Amino acid sequence: MRALIQRITDASVTVDGQIIGEIGRGLLILVCAMPDDDTTTADALALKISKLRLFQDDAGKMNLSLVQTGGEALVVSQFTLAADTSRGNRPGFSGAARPEDARALYEHFAQALAALDVPVQTGRFGADMSVALTNDGPVTLWLDTDA
Template sequence: MKAVIQRVSSAQVAVHGELVGQIGRGIMVLLGVEKGDSEAAADWLAEKIVGLRIFEDEAGKMNRALTDIGGAVLAVSQFTLAGNCDKGRRPSFDTAAPADEGKRLYDHFVGALKRQGVPVQTGIFQADMQVALVNDGPVTFILERR
């Protein structure tokens, strides 16, 4: 399971021009689910993301977590994170989880975030989404867990 996380001032996701998820200050998560990923990996990622101290304190140091600042999460499924571009010019998605398993683990991840006590907004699984965000910093991390 791969997650690209970005500290944001704001983020939103739309489907067919209709806004389906929006947050202010917080973390934008793009989540890719691969074959062999587990609920334990989703739980670990959710806990890690909520607890990461990537927000600045009064001294300007990254010392505050999402819960410390009262932030939210916008979680969007991102199938292409499972892409492999090592050979040729066209990505291979052989390692991506089948759609039903990907949705199950994405939903589990979203539930795990909510159980951490933070507000969560989402995109729509398998939809063609338009994502807009203001990356604060910029601050971006890539997390992986099997």
Template sequence: MRALIQRVSQACVAIDGAQVGETGPGLLILICAMAGDGPDAPARMAAKIAKLRIFKDDQGKMNLSLLDTHRSALIVSQFTLAGDTSRGNRPGFSSAAPPDDGRAAYEAFVAEVEKLGITTATGQFGADMAVTLTNDGPVTLWLEV
């Protein structure tokens, strides 16, 4: 799995102009299932993200995790994270998981994050979505498991 995470003060996702998910202070997680991901990838990615120390402590240092701060997450499927531009200017997406596998991995990832006690909101798998956010920091990280 691949994820692009952004520490946000707020983020929301809309489909056809209707808001379907939002978060206040916390994380926007753009997530992509990759071809060949093992069945444990969603749980490993969820645990990694939940424990990342990217929130400020009382001294202003990035020392606290999503679990420590009890903040929420907006999780949006994003197959374009699998984009490969090594052979030209048009991205190829053959390294992304097939749609059915991608949907299952996305849903499993959301379930794993929720199992950790993190309040979540989501977009809709496969939909054309508009995501807005206010990046806090900015803090943006690329993760792979």
């Protein structure tokens, strides 16, 4: 799985003019399932993200995790993280998991993160979404379970 995570002070996702997910301080997680991913992969990514020390302690060092700070997560499906831009100018997305597999893994990932005591809000798989955020830092990381 691939994920782009951003430390944020607030974020929301809107579909058809309605806010369907909204959080305060925490992480915006854009996630993409790849063809060889399974629930074990999703569980490992959720655990990794829950433990990443991306939040400042009292000394101003990034020493605290999402769980330690009581932060929230907004999880949004993002198949474009699988983009292949090696040929021409139009990205190819054949490297992403099939939609039915991707949906199941996206939902499993969000549930796995919630099971780790992270309050989770989600976008809507396959929907045209508008995501708003206030990036904190900015702190943005790219994670790939194959790397």
